[in-house]
Amino acid sequence: MRAVIVGGGIAGPATAMALRAVGIDSLVVDANPADRGEVGSWFTVAANGVAALAAIDALEQVRGLGVPTDRNVMVSASGRTLGTVPLGSARPDGTVALSFHRTRLAAALTDLARRRGIEVRTGARVTGAATGDRGARVTLDSGEVIAGDLVIGADGINSVVRAAVDPRAPERRYTGLANFGGVTEHTPLAAALDPGAWRLVFGRRAFFGALPTPSGDVVWFANVPRPPVSRQERAGTPLEAWRRTLVDLAAADAGPFRDLIAAGRLDLAGDNTFDLPHVPVWHRGRLGLVGDAIHAPAPSSGQGASMALEDAVVLASCLHAAATPEAAFAAFEGRRRERVEGIVAEGARSSGFKTAGPVGRVIRDAVLRAVFHRIAARRTQAWITDHRVALPGLQADRPA
Numbered sequence: 001m002r003a004v005i006v007g008g009g010i011a012g013p014a015t016a017m018a019l020r021a022v023g024i025d026s027l028v029v030d031a032n033p034a035d036r037g038e039v040g041s042w043f044t045v046a047a048n049g050v051a052a053l054a055a056i057d058a059l060e061q062v063r064g065l066g067v068p069t070d071r072n073v074m075v076s077a078s079g080r081t082l083g084t085v086p087l088g089s090a091r092p093d094g095t096v097a098l099s100f101h102r103t104r105l106a107a108a109l110t111d112l113a114r115r116r117g118i119e120v121r122t123g124a125r126v127t128g129a130a131t132g133d134r135g136a137r138v139t140l141d142s143g144e145v146i147a148g149d150l151v152i153g154a155d156g157i158n159s160v161v162r163a164a165v166d167p168r169a170p171e172r173r174y175t176g177l178a179n180f181g182g183v184t185e186h187t188p189l190a191a192a193l194d195p196g197a198w199r200l201v202f203g204r205r206a207f208f209g210a211l212p213t214p215s216g217d218v219v220w221f222a223n224v225p226r227p228p229v230s231r232q233e234r235a236g237t238p239l240e241a242w243r244r245t246l247v248d249l250a251a252a253d254a255g256p257f258r259d260l261i262a263a264g265r266l267d268l269a270g271d272n273t274f275d276l277p278h279v280p281v282w283h284r285g286r287l288g289l290v291g292d293a294i295h296a297p298a299p300s301s302g303q304g305a306s307m308a309l310e311d312a313v314v315l316a317s318c319l320h321a322a323a324t325p326e327a328a329f330a331a332f333e334g335r336r337r338e339r340v341e342g343i344v345a346e347g348a349r350s351s352g353f354k355t356a357g358p359v360g361r362v363i364r365d366a367v368l369r370a371v372f373h374r375i376a377a378r379r380t381q382a383w384i385t386d387h388r389v390a391l392p393g394l395q396a397d398r399p400a
């Protein structure tokens with residue numbers, strides 16, 4: 001059996017490696033050129049995603065790119081700690097979660113897939129997909145048609161394969177937050193931050209996050225409540241102007257963000273963030289979907305990449321067990337839908353807290369203190385972060 005996988009982000013190469021582990025060949029095609037540089041910002045792969053990386057035997061190969069992280073420390077604009085949210089249970093070696101530069105992790109997974117003999121074609125944009133009785137195919141923008149026994153859309157939130165599965169599939173939804181990300185290198189401000197913890201500040205005018213790295217840098221981001229950044233605004237606003245705006249937005253808050261951003265380099269500016277809460281149709285014939293293509297959470301959930309990695313493992317298990325790809329896609333949906341839609345709903349709730357107005361802020365901080373206390377005391381996020389997936393014949397590692 002041979003699968004054509006559309007998308008070489010997180011879900012694509014992970015699915016290809018999971019399929020390889022159960023004896024299914026695949027070809028990965030991605031629209032991006034081979035060397036697209038380091039675009040995007042940092043994200044965290046929580047304990048459930050780390051376990052999925054281990055399940056496809058990729059954890060040790062990418063571990064060095066990640067910053068060990070075990071908790072989010074939530075702070076108010078006045079600098080008061082609102083609570084601490086654990087990112088899951090530790091593996092036997094002590095690893096909880098790892099924070100990665102997004103494109104570095106995607107590139108490392110792609111390299112690893114190639115080293116395992118999987119063909120990955122870059123610069124190949126898929127414009128359509130179709131299913132038949134005994135196979136499926138994609139069409140590239142060059143006009144070339146690539147056929148396989150099945151097609152898996154791992155092509156992210158704007159998925160072309162999703163539209164081929166269901167032309168009436170819903171579109172992504174703007175979360176109300178534009179994202180900015182950067183780094184401040186070798187900064188003494190790192191000393192004020194806890195190693196292994198994201199410091200997340202519900203600021204007066206924006207939401208900020210910062211993580212110190214072992215090399216003495218601090219990576220940071222800002223989520224700014226505002227209408228979506230238009231193409232013209234993005235093209236017409238120099239990075240330096242965005243950076244000054246962020247310094248201004250952080251000025252009234254306690255803590256390091258004003259100084260961090262003033263001394264730092266902005267790498268990502270005006271990135272509108274979206275979610276995709278419910279996709280009614282997940283598969284049609286021999287076309288199926290994984291990752292953000294079917295369940296994109298708001299970035300606030302911190303779970304998009306982890307869910308994409310879980311999908312890879314579960315879909316490979318289903319394809320291994322089922323008699324046909326159609327049956328495997330149905331089994332995959334049965335195992336995944338409730339969980340992923342629950343996580344996307346959690347992400348939408350978290351995004352809502354970031355966009356409170358001045359009056360709502362006092363109430364919000366009081367509510368958040370209660371929420372974070374409950375999360376920590378009763379481990380109410382454990383159903384998300386302590387979930388474990390495994391390939392057939394291998395045991396899922398259990399949270400300690």
Ligand SMILES: Cc1cc2nc3c(=O)[nH]c(=O)nc-3n(C[C@H](O)[C@H](O)[C@H](O)COP(=O)(O)OP(=O)(O)OC[C@H]3O[C@@H](n4cnc5c(N)ncnc54)[C@H](O)[C@@H]3O)c2cc1C
Pocket residue numbers: 006007008009010011012029030031032041042043044045046102124125126127154155156157158159160179271273290291292293296297299300301302303304305306307308
């Ligand atoms: C600001 C921000 C912060 C985030 N923070 C976190 C976090 O802390 N933790 C977390 O787990 N997740 C986080 N996420 C979410 C995470 O990035 C995504 O959920 C994850 O990347 C999804 O993986 P994917 O492979 O499904 O999609 P993507 O990573 O988007 O990959 C899709 C791939 O498909 C390719 N593609 C698209 N269309 C085509 C086409 N027509 N033909 C060929 N190729 C195509 C693209 O080039 C891309 O490489 C964040 C997201 C954002 C935007």
